[in-house]
Every structure is written in structure tokens, then in C-alpha cells.
Amino acid sequence: xxxxxxxxxxxxxxxxxxxxxxxxxxxxxxxxxxxxxxxxxxxxxxxxxxxxxxxxxxxxxxxxxxxxxxxxxxxxxxxxxxxxxxxxxxxxxxxxxxxxxxxxxxxxxxxxxxxxxxxxxxxxxxxxxxxxxxxxxxxxxxxxxxxxxxxxxxxxxxxxxxxxxxxxxxxxxxxxxxxxxxxxxxxxxxxxxxxxxxxxxxxxxxxxxxxxxxxxxxxxxxxxxxxxxxxxxxxxxxxxxxxxxxxxxxxxxxxxxxxxxxxxxxxxxxxxxxxx
Amino acid sequence: xxxxxxxxxxxxxxxxxxxxxxxxxxxxxxxxxxxxxxxxxxxxxxxxxxxxxxxxxxxxxxxxxxxxxxxxxxxxxxxxxxxxxxxxxxxxxxxxxxxxxxxxxxxxxxxxxxxxxxxxxxxxxxxxxxxxxxxxxxxxxxxxxxxxxxxxxxxxxxxxxxxxxxxxxxxxxxxxxxxxxxxxxxxxxxxxxxxxxxxxxxxxxxxxxxxxxxxxxxxxxxxxxxxxxxxxxxxxxxxxxxxxxxxxxxxxxxxxxxxxxxxxxxxxxxxxxxxxxxxxxxxxxxxxxxxxxxxxxxxxxxxxxx
Amino acid sequence: xxxxxxxxxxxxxxxxxxxxxxxxxxxxxxxxxxxxxxxxxxxxxxxxxxxxxxxxxxxxxxxxxxxxxxxxxxxxxxxxxxxxxxxxxxxxxxxxxxxxxxxxxxxxxxxxxxxxxxxxxxxxxxxxxxxxxxxxxxxxxxxxxxxxxxxxxxxxxxxxxxxxxxxxxxxxxxxxxxxxxxxxxxxxxxxxxxxxxxxxxxxxxxxxxxxxxxxxxxxxxxxxxxxxxxxxxxxxxxxxxxxxxxxxxxxxxxxxxxxxxxxxxxxxxxxxxxxxxxxxxxxxxxxxxxxx
Numbered sequence: 120x121x122x123x124x125x126x127x128x129x130x131x132x133x134x135x136x137x138x139x140x141x142x143x144x145x146x147x148x149x150x151x152x153x154x155x156x157x158x159x160x161x162x163x164x165x166x167x168x169x170x171x172x173x174x175x176x177x178x179x180x181x182x183x184x185x186x187x188x189x190x191x192x193x194x195x196x197x198x199x200x201x202x203x204x205x206x207x208x209x210x211x212x213x214x215x216x217x218x219x220x221x222x223x224x225x226x227x228x229x230x231x232x233x234x235x236x237x238x239x240x241x242x243x244x245x246x247x248x249x250x251x252x253x254x255x256x257x258x259x260x261x262x263x264x265x266x267x268x269x270x271x272x273x274x275x276x277x278x279x280x281x282x283x284x285x286x287x288x289x290x291x292x293x294x295x296x297x298x299x300x301x302x303x304x305x306x307x308x309x310x311x312x313x314x315x316x317x318x319x320x321x322x323x324x325x326x327x328x329x330x331x332x333x334x335x336x337x338x339x340x341x342x343x344x345x346x347x348x349x350x351x352x353x354x355x356x357x358x359x360x361x362x363x364x365x366x367x368x369x370x371x372x373x374x375x376x377x378x379x380x381x382x383x384x385x386x387x388x389x390x391x392x393x394x395x
Numbered sequence: 396x397x398x399x400x401x402x403x404x405x406x407x408x409x410x411x412x413x414x415x416x417x418x419x420x421x422x423x424x425x426x427x428x429x430x431x432x433x434x435x436x437x438x439x440x441x442x443x444x445x446x447x448x449x450x451x452x453x454x455x456x457x458x459x460x461x462x463x464x465x466x467x468x469x470x471x472x473x474x475x476x477x478x479x480x481x482x483x484x485x486x487x488x489x490x491x492x493x494x495x496x497x498x499x500x501x502x503x504x505x506x507x508x509x510x511x512x513x514x515x516x517x518x519x520x521x522x523x524x525x526x527x528x529x530x531x532x533x534x535x536x537x538x539x540x541x542x543x544x545x546x547x548x549x550x551x552x553x554x555x556x557x558x559x560x561x562x563x564x565x566x567x568x569x570x571x572x573x574x575x576x577x578x579x580x581x582x583x584x585x586x587x588x589x590x591x592x593x594x595x596x597x598x599x600x601x602x603x604x605x606x607x608x609x610x611x612x613x614x615x616x617x618x619x620x621x622x623x624x625x626x627x628x629x630x631x632x633x634x635x636x637x638x639x640x641x642x643x644x645x646x647x648x649x650x651x652x653x654x655x656x657x658x659x660x661x662x663x664x665x666x667x668x669x670x671x672x673x674x675x676x677x678x679x680x681x682x683x684x685x686x687x688x689x690x691x692x693x694x695x696x697x698x699x700x701x
Numbered sequence: 702x703x704x705x706x707x708x709x710x711x712x713x714x715x716x717x718x719x720x721x722x723x724x725x726x727x728x729x730x731x732x733x734x735x736x737x738x739x740x741x742x743x744x745x746x747x748x749x750x751x752x753x754x755x756x757x758x759x760x761x762x763x764x765x766x767x768x769x770x771x772x773x774x775x776x777x778x779x780x781x782x783x784x785x786x787x788x789x790x791x792x793x794x795x796x797x798x799x800x801x802x803x804x805x806x807x808x809x810x811x812x813x814x815x816x817x818x819x820x821x822x823x824x825x826x827x828x829x830x831x832x833x834x835x836x837x838x839x840x841x842x843x844x845x846x847x848x849x850x851x852x853x854x855x856x857x858x859x860x861x862x863x864x865x866x867x868x869x870x871x872x873x874x875x876x877x878x879x880x881x882x883x884x885x886x887x888x889x890x891x892x893x894x895x896x897x898x899x900x901x902x903x904x905x906x907x908x909x910x911x912x913x914x915x916x917x918x919x920x921x922x923x924x925x926x927x928x929x930x931x932x933x934x935x936x937x938x939x940x941x942x943x944x945x946x947x948x949x950x951x952x953x954x955x956x957x958x959x960x961x962x963x964x965x966x967x968x969x970x971x972x973x974x975x976x977x978x979x980x981x982x983x984x985x986x987x988x989x990x991x992x993x
Contacts, residue, residue: 143809147492151445197613198675200441201668204606208664211528211603215661216652221520224527229507256826263823266811266856270868273760273798273881274824303449303602304507307500314493317810321855324828326810351511357504364497371808 122237123342129240129247130299131308131338135316135331136254137292138309140285142317144265149186149286150309152203153293154302156182159206161227161297162213172242175294182206183290187283229353230301239298246295253288261285262323299338304353311360312337315367318374333363405646417531417641417659420542424594425607425633427546430553430626431591432612434584437622438564443480443585444608447592449499449506450476451601454593455526456509465526466538469593469601470545477589481582529600529660531641542594549590552583560584561622598637599660607633610667614674636666711774713738713878713911714759719768721754727935728754731768734930734939738878739909741902743922746932752915753801755932756881759913760796772796773878794824797872797910801883805864807857813867814839814852820871842870846900862893866900873904880904882914886921894921901925919946920967946970 141150156178164174182203189199214223225231254261264271264281272278296305316329341355408414435441454472455465479498510523525533534542553560563570563577571577588608595604615628640662647657714736721729728751736742746752757763759770761777770777772793797820818839822829829835843849846866851859856867865885872880882901886894898914902925905912916922919929923942930939931946933954938945945951946968952959955972962969 142493145492147496197436197441197609197671198668201606201610201613201664201671204603205664205668208528208603208606208658208661211524211600211658212661215655215658221522221524225510225514225523228523228527229503229510255828258828259819259823259825262811263819266805266809266816267800267803267868269800269803270798270871271823272762273793273796275793276824301507303503304500306496307504310493310496311500314497317808321810321812321853323810323815349515351507354504354508354511357501357507361497361501364493 122240124339126240126243127299127338127342128335129244130296131334132331133247133250133292134296134305134308134338135312135334136251136327137288138313138334139316139327139330140254140261140265141289141309142313143262144285146285146289147306147310149183149289150293150306152186152199153179153182153286153290154297154305155203155206157293157297158227158302159210159213161302162210162223165223166213166216171298172239172294175297176246176291178206179290179294180287183286184283187279187286226301227297228301228303229351230297230299230304230356231352243295243298246291250288250292250295253284253291257281257284257288299352300356301353304356307357307360308334308337311364315363318367318371337363403646404642405649408642408645411645412536413532414641414645416534416536416539418638420534420539421531421598421637421641422634423542423546424598425611425637426630427549427591428595428607429611429615429629429631429633431549431587432608432610433615433622433625433629434553434560434564435588435608436612436616438584440588441605441609443588444592444605446480446495446499447473447476447589448596448602448605450502451592451596451604452526453502453506453509455596455601456506456513456522459522459526460509460513464535464538466541466545466593466597469596470590473589473593474586477582477585481585526596527600527602528658529596529598529603531598531659532644534597538597542597545590545594549587549594552587556580556583557623599663603660603664606664606667607636610664610671611636614667614671617671617674618677632667632670636663636670639666711738712736712771713740713773714913715771716755716759717769717771719755719758719770720766721751721758721763722766723754729758729765729937730935732932732935732937733768734928734937736879736911736913736928738911739905740911740927741905741925742911742913742928742930743919743926744913744915744930744932745917745919745922746915747917750917750932751935752932753883756798756883756913756915759879759881760798761793794875795878797875797877797880799865799868799872799880799882799885801885801887803864803868805857805859807855809855809857811856812853813848813856813859813863814843816856816867817842817852817870817874820874838874842874845873845904846870862889862897865889865897869900869904873908873910876908877910879911879913882912884915884917886914886916886918891921898922898925919970923966923968 140146157175160174160176160178160181161171162174163178164171185202186199210227211224214220214227217223260271260274260276261281261284263274264276264278268278271281292309293302293305296308300308312333313326313330315333316326319329320326337356337359341352341359344350344355345352435444450472451469454468454470454475456468457472458465458468461468506526510526513522514520524530559570559575560580562573563575563580567577570580592604592608595607598604599607611629611632612625614632615625618628619625640659643662644657644659648655650657712735716732716734719729719732720727732751732755734742744752744755754763758765759772761770773795777793818829818835820842821835821838840849843852846869848863848866848870851863856864859867869880869882880901885897889897898921901912901914904910913930914922922929926942928939929942929945930937931951931954933951934956936954938950938954946961948959948961951961951970957972960971962971
């Protein structure tokens with residue numbers, strides 16, 4: 120049981136860190152697409168008897184690189200979308216060969232915290248450390264490239280290179296998150312916490328720290344609730360992300376109305392009017 | 396004659412009732428998704444198809460839990476989602492992306508719960524697979540009338556609205572100027588899409604259904620620019636993919652690893668993908684890649700803030 | 702204060718006969734001009750004339766078919782010493798850039814002062830260590846663009862003009878020797894446009910930073926420009942305003958007759974009557990010029 124807590128905590132921290140940039144860059148498509156590929160990878164891996172994590176990692180990376188390279192021509196290709204659906208179909212095929220078809224499908228898609236052994240912790244921790252280190256190292260150029268890509272180019276920071284590097288980190292983060300929350304719910308964990316965090320602060324590093332905090336809270340509550348009720352962790356992660364996002368939104372609206380009331384009350388300067 | 400056919404059609408193919416139903420349902424659904432799908436691609440609303448997939452998963456699993464057939468779940472869930480989309484406004488901006496993603500995530504979480512509850516209380520395990528990846532061979536013949544009805548409904552909406560919908564898709568302003576109720580038409584169309592997605596879900600599964608909605612239509616639009624012709628072509632492609640998939644799936648009971656048979660949905664999705672790639676071969680002129688999201692003219696303008 | 706580079710008296714930027722071809726079309730045709738240190742130069746041309754492309758060439762983001770670009774005395778792109786036509790490096794520490802279009806999410810957790818701070822070291826890996834010197838520098842830049850009062854607001858919540866000033870501060874904090882601004886006046890009302898131009902002119906003077914600002918509307922820049930580079934159909938003419946903005950010069954540039962009218966110190970450039978205006982679709986008449 121301790122294993123589950125430790126693993127899930129590592130996953131939450133990574134989700135908070137990588138999710139911060141996922142939300143910043145609006146990488147919704149990649150965050151949906153890569154897990155689809157992971158699904159096929161994990162399924163294939165279990166079929167040939169290799170570690171699922173390996174299959175996850177390889178397919179996630181392949182998916183990330185493909186998206187990055189195809190992305191130069193306009194990411195939301197019909198071809199890419201169909202290819203990703205095909206990945207799901209492929210995963211279904213692989214799993215259909217195994218004995219544990221239904222159960223395997225369920226746990227890959229929705230996560231299966233309970234089945235975690237202490238063997239899984241070390242590789243997950245290493246992957247997690249890699250992801251966090253990569254983000255820390257890339258922080259400044261990635262930050263600027265995400266917010267003002269053209270200005271970043273003028274600084275000598277290649278937009279394409281930052282995109283590829285980020286996608287690789289996203290792929291690794293995905294690979295290690297799947298065993299806990301499943302491929303269908305990674306996206307939720309990765310965007311719920313950071314989206315909420317940005318409502319509470321206007322400083323980037325603090326926002327990232329809050330992302331981590333919220334992600335940990337969501338995951339801890341999810342595991343605790345799952346142990347209590349036996350309901351799947353994924354359900355609590357999905358709802359938890361929604362709840363945190365809503366709290367963030369409410370706080371933000373409440374905050375801006377209060378702030379603008381204050382500003383109107385004490386306004387002395389006027390901003391220049393813009394043409395309509 | 397059997398000498399010729401046996402390599403292609405495994406024994407018992409033509410006699411099996413399950414196959415008959417699958418072929419009939421498959422053809423019907425292919426026609427609907429092909430027709431509705433053409434508009435989906437033209438309106439750049441393919442993401443809505445994905446959304447219906449996720450919500451459909453919840454609806455289908457909820458239906459099982461309540462003891463109803465999954466088709467009801469798909470239909471009701473999708474209709475509710477269509478209503479929500481219409482209320483919120485279906486345009487895409489970055490903020491909406493986030494909110495949409497959160498909602499879909501919550502709904503998938505709910506689906507996980509429903510599936511767990513059902514599996515726990517019924518001690519059958521195949522539900523997840525049935526909902527998510529479909530089971531065209533397992534459709535009861537009693538469901539067929541409902542399927543036919545829903546198909547006719549979706550088709551009726553699309554065909555009736557064809558002209559105003561086409562104009563509203565190409566230029567909402569021009570349509571509005573002509574007195575066409577653009578918003579109402581959009582809503583009605585969304586209902587047709589919701590139904591089509593539900594039908595695709597029962598055939599090849601809720602999260603794979605998008606392939607039927609988008610694939611044949613996108614392929615057809617590459618081959619012809621005339622919408623009506625595209626719809627016919629899309630339906631044809633869909634039927635071809637479905638039937639070939641059914642044949643292969645039936646044959647695959649003989650293939651290794653023996654006994655299981657490969658899933659129909661795998662075949663259908665792969666065939667749709669291959670056909671899409673093939674459709675790009677003739678005339679690789681201006682379009683390098685079809686963009687699923689047609690840029691809507693007024694959406695992302697310059698950096699003016701409020 | 703002078704960073705390494707050209708000694709006093711030499712041009713900070715030299716563009717020699719630059720040709721750029723994109724998808725078979727000639728976007729820039731033997732474009733040549735020089736900019737001296739601290740000079741305020743206007744790059745005037747209608748939309749599609751090639752202004753943004755020229756900026757990308759200067760920044761090293763766009764390869765040239767022929768010609769060369771020399772910045773601070775060292776060749777960056779093309780030229781006899783570099784037969785390959787790609788730039789030596791993308792971007793340059795000493796060239797600041799303010800793009801034309803940018804979209805900043807209102808929810809972005811990034812304050813104005815954070816964005817300005819990024820201008821110092823966005824190219825370096827890792828996270829910035831907060832220091833008093835860094836804070837002071839950011840403060841100084843914010844003051845220079847008169848942005849102190851909204852320094853702690855989220856960038857995405859600022860108005861277009863305010864965001865632009867922050868981007869200018871972001872570019873300035875690295876002490877560039879050349880500042881490029883792509884159509885900064887395009888979406889501003891007249892008063893804001895004059896404010897930005899006055900700000901930039903002051904910066905050019907006080908900090909000896911050469912400024913190259915592109916625009917399709919010449920009037921807000923009249924009286925401030927030391928030099929004008931006039932771009933039409935990919936070709937360029939450069940010189941002092943009174944040398945370039947003349948009927949004979951511009952007619953030659955456009956390839957057909959053009960009139961230049963002076964109305965109370967403002968300029969209106971019109972195509973001659975009855976001429977064909979088939980110049981790759983460029984409008985010659987500037988509709989909003991000076992008639993106020």
C-alpha cells in the first residue's frame with residue numbers, strides 16, 4: 120500500500136511540473152495523442168512479455184517525435200487523428216490476444232494503482248527525476264518560446280527545438296503516469312492542477328509550485344477515496360481535476376471582480392483607448 | 396463456387412445470423428456517418444466527434460449499469476453533450492480547450508466508475524471492451540429497429556437541412572443575411588452528429604467511433620469537392636471498410652492465436668486509415684494536409700485585448 | 702558602454718544586395734541600405750512588400766538567395782566569406798526584436814516585470830537566480846518605457862499598447878545595439894502611435910541604440926526618422942526622408958508614375974491617374990495618410 124502512495128506522489132509531482140507547461144503551451148492535442156500511442160505500446164509489450172513501462176516509453180517517444188515532426192505542417196491533420204485512433208485499435212488488438220483482455224484494457228485505460236509493486240518505484244522515480252530535471256534545465260528558453268515564440272527565435276531559441284524537447288518530456292511523463300491514472304485520464308491530471316494554480320498567483324514559479332501541490336492533493340485524495348470505497352482511482356482523479364479547475368475559475372472571477380472594483384474606485388490614470 | 400469463396404469467406408460466414416446483422420447494421424451506420432461526417436469535416440468540427448466519443452463512453456457504461464442497452468446510453472449521453480456544447484458555444488479558443496478537456500476528463504472518470512460498478516455487481520468482464528471497442532457481432536436483432544430509426548432520423552435531418560446547412564457552413568454571414576437561422580440549424584446538425592456518433596459507437600466502440608465519422612468523409616472530400624457526391628463516396632467508403640472489416644474479423648477466428656478472432660473495430664479503423672492515405676495519392680497539388688480545424692475567420696485576430 | 706562590435710563611425714548594420722526567393726516569388730530584390738549607430742530608421746512599405754521578410758533576414762531566420770548582411774562589422778548572412786546563404790546563428794544577442802502579432806493569454810501567470818526579466822537571460826538554461834542587481838535592472842527598463850504602474854499585472858491582462866511597451870522593455874534590457882520593431886503602430890490609435898514613436902526616438906538618442914521600425918503609414922514617423930528605407934515590390938530605396946519621399950524617386954521605384962503631396966507637413970502618396978496598378982497587388986495610395 121505504501122508503494123501506491125509513493126508512486127502516485129512521484130507521478131503527481133511530475134504531472135504538476137510538466138502539466139504547467141502543457142497548459143502554458145496549449146498542448147491539448149499532444150497530451151491526448153501521446154497516451155493513445157502509449158496504449159498500443161503497453162498492450163504490445165505485455166503481449167511479447169516485455170515490461171509494460173518499456174512499451175509505454177518507446178511508443179510514447181515515437182508518438183511524440185511523430186507529432187513534433189508532422190507538426191511543422193499543421194498539427195491537426197486528419198491523418199494524424201486517424202493514426203491515433205488506429206493506435207487505440209492496435210492496442211485493442213494486442214490485448215485481445217492475451218488472456219486478461221478485459222481487465223488489461225480497463226487498467227491501461229483507467230489506471231490501476233493497487234497492482235503496483237515495489238519494483239515499479241525505482242524506474243518510475245528515475246523517469247520522474249529525468250522529467251523534472253529536463254524542465255528545470257529548459258525552464259527559461261522554454262518559458263519564452265511558449266509565450267512569445269518569435270521573440271524567442273530572435274534570442275536564438277529555436278521554436279522547433281523547444282517543441283521537440285517538450286514533447287519528449289511529455290512522452291516520458293506520460294509513460295510513467297499511465298500505470299497510475301491510465302491513458303484516458305493523464306490529460307485530466309495534467310491540466311486540472313496547473314489550470315487551477317494559475318488562478319491563485321501571477322508568478323510563474325509559484326504557479327508551478329502550486330501545480331505540484333494541487334496535483335498531490337488530487338492524487339492523495341483519489342487514492343484515499345479509492346481505498347475507502349473501492350471505486351477506481353481514475354474516477355476520483357477525473358472529478359478531482361474538475362473540482363480544482365472549478366475552484367480556480369471561481370477564485371479567479373471573484374478575484375478579478377474585486378480587483379477591478381478596487382481599481383475603479385482608486386483610478387487616476389487612464390489607459391489609451393484602442394481603435395475598435 | 397465454394398472452392399472459390401472459401402479462402403475469402405470462412406465457412407459459415409453467409410449462414411451466420413450475427414454476420415447478417417453486422418453487415419446490415421454496418422452498412423446503415425456507414426451511410427449515416429459518411430453523410431453526416433462530410434459536414435463535420437467541412438465545418439471543422441471533428442473535435443466534437445472526439446468529445447462525443449468520451450461522453451458516449453460514459454453514457455454507454457451508465458446504460459449498462461441501469462440495465463438498458465448501451466445504444467440508449469450513447470444516444471442520450473450524446474444528446475445531452477450536444478445540448479451542452481450548444482449552450483456553451485462550440486467555438487474553440489484556448490480557454491475553452493481547457494474547460495472542454497476538464498469536462499471530458501470528468502466524464503471519463505465517471506465512465507470508469509460505472510464500468511467498475513457494473514463489473515463488480517455482475518461479475519462479467521467484457522463490458523469495458525464492448526463499450527469502448529464495440530461489438531458488431533453481438534448486436535441483438537431486437538435492437539435493429541431502433542438502429543434503423545435513429546439512422547433514418549439522422550439522415551433525414553441532414554438531407555432536409557442540406558442546402559441551408561451548406562450555405563451556413565460556407566458563410567454564416569451570407570446565410571444569416573438570407574434569413575437562415577444559422578444557430579438553430581447548427582443545433583439541429585449537432586443533434587444529427589450526436590446520433591451518428593452514437594451509431595458509430597455501437598458498431599466499433601465509443602472511442603474508435605471518430606474514425607467512421609471523420610475518415611471516410613475526409614477521404615471523400617479529397618476526391619471530390621461536390622458535397623453530395625462526397626456524401627455518396629463517403630458512404631461507399633464506409634460500407635466498404637465495414638464489410639471488409641466484418642469479413643476479415645470473421646475469418647480471423649481461424650487465425651493465430653486461435654479461438655478469439657481479431658476485433659472488428661481494429662480492422663475497420665485500420666482500413667479507414669489506409670483508404671484515407673490512398674485517397675491522397677491522386678492529385679497531390681495544393682493541399683499538403685487537410686486541416687481538421689478550418690480556421691474560423693473571426694476567431695484569432697491580432698493581439699488586441701478587451 | 703560599448704559592447705564588442707563596430708567601432709564608432711562604422712555602420713551597425715549593412716545590407717548588401719539581398720535577394721530572397723520564396724515559393725518561386727522574388728520577395729526581396731537587391732535590397733541594400735546601411736544603418737549607423739543610434740540612427741532611427743523607418744522601413745516603409747505596404748502590406749506584403751517584404752518588411753517582415755527583411756527583418757527575418759537580419760535576424761538570421763531567413764536564408765538569402767544572394768547578397769549579405771553585416772552586423773557590427775561581422776558578416777552574418779551570405780557574402781563572399783560565407784558562400785552558404787544561411788546565417789551564422791539564429792537571432793543575435795545584440796539585436797532586439799518586437800514582433801507584430803502576439804497573443805498573450807489573459808490567464809498567463811506571468812507578470813509584466815517577469816517578462817521583462819526574461820529578456821536578460823531567456824537564452825540561458827536553468828532558472829534565474831533572483832538578485833538585487835537583476836531587480837534594479839528590470840525596474841530601470843520599466844521606467845524607461847513608462848510601465849512601472851502596471852509592472853505587477855499579468856501581461857495577458859494589459860492593453861495592446863501596454864503589452865507592446867513591455868515587449869520593448871524586454872528587448873531593451875539586453876542592451877541591444879539594434880532594435881527591430883515590426884509594425885508596432887499598426888493597431889494603435891494616433892495618440893498612442895505618437896507616444897510610442899516619441900518613446901523610441903528618446904531611447905535611440907539617449908542609449909545610442911539604432912532603431913529600425915517598419916510601418917505602412919509614413920506620417921507618424923515623419924520628423925523623427927533619420928533615414929527611411931522605402932520598400933515596394935521587393936525593391937528598396939534608402940536615404941533621408943527628403944531625398945526619398947519624392948515623386949521622381951518613388952515613381953522609379955514603383956515602376957510607374959506616383960505623386961507625392963504635402964499637406965500641412967504631412968505626406969500623401971498617390972498613384973498617378975489612369976495608370977495600371979499591377980504591382981503584385983500593392984496599393985500605392987495610403988488611404989489614411991495625413992488628411993486630418
